Amino acid sequence: MDIPTPIPAQPTRFLDKVRSFIRLRGMAYKTEKTYLFWIKRFIRFHGLQHPEAMGSAEVEAFLSHLVLQANASVSTQRVALNALVFLYREFLSQPLDDLKFEQSRKPAKLPTVFSAEEASSVIRNLSGDYRLVAMLLYGSGLRINEALRLRVKDVDFDMQQLIVRSGKGGFGVRSPVDESF
Known part of the structure; x- marks a missing residue:
């Protein structure tokens, strides 16, 4: 950390x-x-x-x-x-003038991501805390630090919501989207 x-x-x-x-x-x-x-x-x-x-x-x-x-x-x-x-x-409170610089033309690389089947396979092969964190990350779209900071009181089973504290962009509520695990 x-x-x-x-x-x-x-x-x-x-x-x-x-x-x-x-x-x-x-x-x-x-x-x-x-x-x-x-x-x-x-x-x-x-x-x-x-x-x-x-x-x-x-x-x-x-x-x-x-x-x-x-x-x-x-x-x-x-x-x-x-x-x-x-x-x-x-x-410095010195705004920059209209900047004129050579802009990168390097094409953006598309990230390689798991298919839903691959993600399910990985999660099925995990156990304990690792499986729980992986399911939270995949099912809710949490960032790693957001998942690791979750507390018991942040999970609302009745409303199927997670309270995300100190997340990027501030306070928020997320609902899990995938319950297939």
């Missing part, structure tokens, strides 16, 4: 300030890690210049570099763009 990096009460380092800002906004820890990764990579790409000393031109150069030299996919470039837009617009 990931443990968030400790931050000083009064952060002085730039990245600690960004980390603190993200946590105060209640963003997911995975988002924090991803954004900080791309912010660090952007800073390194520009020879350790401080982001306040850079702007749209440097962001455009970095995003174009990801496609032209690093062969990044559309989604990778989009995540980097989101991290930098967040950094400039939200944290």
Whole structure:
């Protein structure tokens, strides 16, 4: 399990300030890690210049570099763009101008997924807690962390609903869709 990096009460380092800002906004820890990764990579790409000393031109150069030299996919470039837009617009309060950069044309790969029969076969060969979690994931569309955080009081058998707490996008209720197991 990931443990968030400790931050000083009064952060002085730039990245600690960004980390603190993200946590105060209640963003997911995975988002924090991803954004900080791309912010660090952007800073390194520009020879350790401080982001306040850079702007749209440097962001455009970095995003174009990801496609032209690093062969990044559309989604990778989009995540980097989101991290930098967040950094400039939200944290530094310096919205970026209309960005013009080389966009990735790398075709998106379709994920390989189980058919219903394959999923049923896998689940039938599991037992105990593993089977229960697999059935919840498949039958309700829960994410792994959402399933692992479920508590007994989150399961409503009468209404056939699950209460999802701290899920992506906030609080929600899900109804299982497949009871064939």
